[in-house]
Amino acid sequence: MYSDLLHALPQVLGLTNFLAVTIGVIAGIVVGALPGLSATMAISVLVPFTFGLDPLVALGLMAGIYNGAMYGGAIPAVLLRIPGTPAAVATTFDGYPMAQQGQGGYALQVAVVSSSIGGIASAFALMLLAPPLSKVTLLFGPAEVFWIAVFGLCSIIFLLGGNVVKGLISACFGVFVSVIGSDPIFGNDRYTFGYLELLDGINIVILLVGLYALPPVIDLLEAPLKTENAASDNLGTEPIWRTLPRMMRFWKTWIRGSLIGIWIGILPGAGGSMAAFMSYNEARRASKTPDTWGKGEAEGVAASEVANNADTASALIPALTLGIPGTAVAAVMLGGLLIHGLQPGPMLFRDNPDVVFGFMWQFLFGAILLLFLGGSLATNSFAKLLKLPRPLLGSIIIVLMLIGVYSIHGRMFDVYLMLGFGAVGYLMDKLKFPLPPVVLGLILGAFAEENLRLALRIGRGDRSGLLANHTSQVLVAMTLAVVFGPGLKRRFWGNRNSGAQG
Amino acid sequence: MKTSIWALALATLAATPALAEYPEKPIEIIVGYSAGGGTDVMARTVGKFLEEALGGASVVVKNEPGAGGQIGFTHVAAAKPDGYTLGTFNMPAALALTYDRAADYDAKSFTYLANFVEDPNTIVVSKSSGYDTLEALIEDSRANPGAVTMGLSSLGGNDHFAALMMAKSANSEFTLVPFKGAALARTAMIGGHVAAGTMALSQTVGFEDQLKVLAVLSDERSPFAPDVPTAKERGFDVEMSSLRGVVAPVGLEPAVADKLLSALAAVNANPEFQKMMAEQGNPMNYIAGADFAAIAETQSEVARTIWETTPWK
Amino acid sequence: MSDTPKHRFLRPETLTAIGTIIVAAGFLLPTVDLRPLSALLPATMLVSLIVLGAIMLISDQRKAGSGQAARPMTKAPRRVLGAFALVVLYALGVDFVGFYPATAISVPLVAYAFGYRHPFGLALATLIVLVAIWLIFGFAMSQEFPTGRLWSM
CATH class of the missing domain: 3.40.190.150 (Bordetella uptake gene, domain 1)
Structure with missing residues (x-):
């Protein structure tokens, strides 16, 4: 296998293939950075277009876009508090406060370095450990995946914000939205009111754009033209070689975040947002100064960005070996593989080693290129874009939001749905309801339900099946440790770090 | 018509x-x-x-x-x-x-x-399941109705119909577990979380080391798997594709x-x-x-x- | 109470809490028709929303009772509503008269309405946006945008 890996290298370094990755990374950063456009949308637009392309060119573009967009999403998250992709929600927690304190440039540098590190770690996991890690995926049946989802849902308690009641309302709202569509087992309609467009559930991008992008746009328009808050004017950018030494203290967070991202990636269905949230929570719990978090702690940006990029390549491990994608973007990319006649499965590695291993190299190069392309170039040009007069910026973002939402399924219905969520989001934003619980609730609510009901069905209603094996028991223990750990830890173990990555 | x-x-x-x-x-x-x-x-x-x-x-x-x-x-x-x-x-x-x-x-x-x-749909099990023939699987499902769990890609599709028709023809009962798509059903089967499946033959291609196709639910053997018997050959008149x-x-x-x-x-x-x-x-x-x-x-x-x-x- | 000119039931949080309760209760109606297992999670969420809404309502009314002023939602409600209306109009425009015409009108209109009034800048920005979108989505990716339902009728 490793000789195949080396064998695939020369052609990836060929001009067109390398150019594809480069273009992909740049396109990805742009797509991620433009509020309203997402990686899911970009790749789904790209997939049919690649039918006539050489497989490695097509896959290189996709690998580049995926890597680029995961970082690109951090740019508006930091500068405008609009996460460019679902996985960048956790980046807003500390990134935006940093920008307000005139440290936007540093925040973006931390984001790009962390993204690149996460991406490289993930690419190595994909290249070297795909077959053994796919065995880990096999351990997770519906019961185990259910406990993962519960574990993720429990992290909502750390995202509730100041007002617990409002935080819980947000979470319940998110979970409720997640059940709209057809029932995961019986297939009967739930709250679709006869709209076929609702049957497959509400796409996370639609909710995200509505909740997170529309309210800030309204704010952009609401404020009279010349006001305070000129955060984007002063990014406070220093040359990266001067800021890099300051980042070295994040090494623990980088390692932890990479492991969490890779781990979440190989589990089907959870995705980059959960990885970023978990990495952020764990890093904050491990921090000596948890009070500075949420107020502009650079390590928070590092934790979120390293994990959401560490999730990219590893999400392809179950996709390539078993045909089950780890994230929404990986699902779309799987389509890109199929369109080139690459059937996922263990045989894929034997039948098409050059393409598969070439694709893995492209992921690695994409992650490395990110550091160079994402650094000064992207950051500075986007900062300039955001200096546009605010009404103009607002009106352009509105157009992008419409394109981004419309292009996912090619229908206006989704746009109207997005506007509905936008109105709700504006109210929630103004009344200080926290938005992250909604996102996590939407991602994990129905996911938990589906797997619980599958597990009960497999156990024929016998609930003990849920805890029948060691994987489940470990997961439950971990959940309990995370929820009750902080209190107990202070009491018994002092400051020792209780491990939370399985 | x-x-x-x-x-x-x-x-x-x-x-x-x-x-x-x-x-x-x-x-x-x-x-x-x-x-x-x-x-x-x-x-x-x-x-x-x-x-x-x-x-x-x-x-x-x-x-x-x-x-x-x-x-x-x-x-x-x-x-x-x-x-x-x-x-x-x-x-x-x-x-x-x-x-x-x-x-x-x-x-x-x-x-x-x-x-x-x-x-064509198939009756398929994981290699590690211990079932070698269609008869063995059917026997177990008759001895203990519902004990054999059957992973499907969804309800209301060919996988589902195949399982229902098979159960009827064999006069037995399976516990049907509808996943979101054939790939998840297949993974659960390989991981040992469900016992068997009815997925389409093309879904088993590439997983020959992990899966054993017990029967093809078609009129004739498939050129893709010439060694696999049809259910008809084994006395179950079930066709689904x-x-x-x-x-x-x-x-x-x-x-x-x-x-x-x-x-x-x-x-x-x-x-x-x-x-x-x-x-x-x-x-x-x-x-x-x-x-x-x-x-x-x-x-x-x-x-x-x-x-x-x-x-x- | 004395600080706020509005009635105590018109405080934003109170209205939101009442709205949450009403909407959640409304969604409970179709829940009754679902099978028990299918209804379990949504029903739990809706009941939780009603309970949480009630708690929010009570706590906000207590605040009102103790004379705390409600935080105003926005400094300029008319601008907010105007912005929303323009966004909705734009979406309807895309749907009925087509993406490119609606965008060509909406970009300068929204920017102009909210205070950016340089004719040259407006024209240039609109042109750049339209050409860039057409080049990337229309030309390179052969993406189709709505052409307008009005014309196809």
């Missing part, structure tokens, strides 16, 4: 002016699933060769995913039957949808042009229909096309025109019977 379609077609012909030179603008193939699925890839491959066969016409594949394909099927059924809107058609899924929920189309809403793929073809709205003008049928036949006869389809792992079964319509009628009946005897909602 045949006559009714042609009668309808004739009726519309009277109302529309004769076509000068079909096609004179791009032809759209509506796919009810996202880009990159099996149906989508088939549509794109057919589309590519159809352009050639129609003498350089332009064929565009348009994805309208959602509601298990229903959004796309409905669009095709409601389109103008002028030959510029075609669609992919999946059986029995597209027809099962007309029973288990309100649908704006039925088996009679289409002009059936050509079926390309017929992917997933069919994928191309249809047009009902009432397609005969001149256009003829042109499309001969073009599609030319596509099918093209060795390049056959090679590409085989590389994508598609078991081919070309059925055109009235024969295709007859199969649709039969499939619709099968779905109706199953829905009436064992509704799943």
Whole structure:
């Protein structure tokens, strides 16, 4: 296998293939950075277009876009508090406060370095450990995946914000939205009111754009033209070689975040947002100064960005070996593989080693290129874009939001749905309801339900099946440790770090 | 069946002016699933060769995913039957949808042009499950009704129908576990979380080291797996498969229909096309025109019977 | 109370809480028709929303009772509503008259309405946006945008 890996290298370094990755990374950063456009949308637009392309060119573009967009999403998250992709929600927690304190440039540098590190770690996991890690995926049946989802849902308690009641309302709202569509087992309609467009559930991008992008746009328009808050004017950018030494203290967070991202990636269905949230929570719990978090702690940006990029390549491990994608973007990319006649499965590695291993190299190069392309170039040009007069910026973002939402399924219905969520989001934003619980609730609510009901069905209603094996028991223990750990830890173990990555 | 379609077609012909030179603008193939699925890839491959066969016409594949394909099927059924809107058609899924929920189309809403793929269902287990023959699996399911868990890609599809028909024929009972898609069902099976599955044969290709196909639910053994017996050989008269073809709205003008049928036949006869389809792992079964319509009628009946005897909602 | 000119039931949080309760209760109606297992999660969420809404209502009314002023939602409600209306109009425009015409009108209109009034800048920005979108989506990716339902009727 490793000789195949080396064998695939020369052609990836060929001009067109390398150019594809480069273009992909740049396109990805742009797509991620433009509020309203997402990686899911970009790749789904790209997939049919690649039918006539050489497989490695097509896959290189996709690998580049995926890597680029995961970082690109951090740019508006930091500068405008609009996460460019679902996985960048956790980046807003500390990134935006940093920008307000005139440290936007540093925040973006931390984001790009962390993204690149996460991406490289993930690419190595994909290249070297795909077959053994796919065995880990096999351990997770519906019961185990259910406990993962519960574990993720429990992290909502750390995202509730100041007002617990409002935080819980947000979470319940998110979970409720997640059940709209057809029932995961019986297939009967739930709250679709006869709209076929609702049957497959509400796409996370639609909710995200509505909740997170529309309210800030309204704010952009609401404020009279010349006001305070000129955060984007002063990014406070220093040359990266001067800021890099300051980042070295994040090494623990980088390692932890990479492991969490890779781990979440190989589990089907959870995705980059959960990885970023978990990495952020764990890093904050491990921090000596948890009070500075949420107020502009650079390590928070590092934790979120390293994990959401560490999730990219590893999400392809179950996709390539078993045909089950780890994230929404990986699902779309799987389509890109199929369109080139690459059937996922263990045989894929034997039948098409050059393409598969070439694709893995492209992921690695994409992650490395990110550091160079994402650094000064992207950051500075986007900062300039955001200096546009605010009404103009607002009106352009509105157009992008419409394109981004419309292009996912090619229908206006989704746009109207997005506007509905936008109105709700504006109210929630103004009344200080926290938005992250909604996102996590939407991602994990129905996911938990589906797997619980599958597990009960497999156990024929016998609930003990849920805890029948060691994987489940470990997961439950971990959940309990995370929820009750902080209190107990202070009491018994002092400051020792209780491990939370399985 | 045949006559009714042609009668309808004739009726519309009277109302529309004769076509000068079909096609004179791009032809759209509506796919009810996202880009990159099996149906989508088939549509794109057919589309590519159809352009050639129609003498350089332009064929565009348009994805309208959602509601298990229903959004796309409905669009095709409601389109103008002028030959510029075609669609992919999946059986029995597209027809099962007309029973288990309100649908704006039925088996009679289409002009059936050509079926390309017929992917037989199987009875399959994981290599580590310990089952070596279909009989052993059936025996266990009879001894302890419901103890054998069966992973499906969804309810109301060919996997589901195959499992129900198998249970009926063998006079036994399975616990049906509908996953979201065949890949998840397959993974759960390999991981030992469910005992068996009924997935289509093409879904088992590439997993020969992990899975053991016990039987193919078709009339004859499949060239893709010549060593695997059919269920019929073992005494269970069960046939179920997933069919994928191309249809047009009902009432397609005969001149256009003829042109499309001969073009599609030319596509099918093209060795390049056959090679590409085989590389994508598609078991081919070309059925055109009235024969295709007859199969649709039969499939619709099968779905109706199953829905009436064992509704799943 | 004395600080706020509005009635105590018109405080934003109170209205939101009442709205939450009403909407959640409304959604409970179709829940009754679902199978028990299918209804379990949504029903739990809706009941939780009603309970949480009630708690929010009570706590906000207590605040009102103790004379705390409600935080105003926005400094300029008319601008907010105007912005929303323009966004909705734009979406309807895309749907009915087509993406490119609606965008060509909406970009300068929104920017102009909210205070950016350089004719040259407006024209240039609109042109750049339209050309860039057409080049990337229309030309390179052959993406189709709505052409307008009005014209196809």
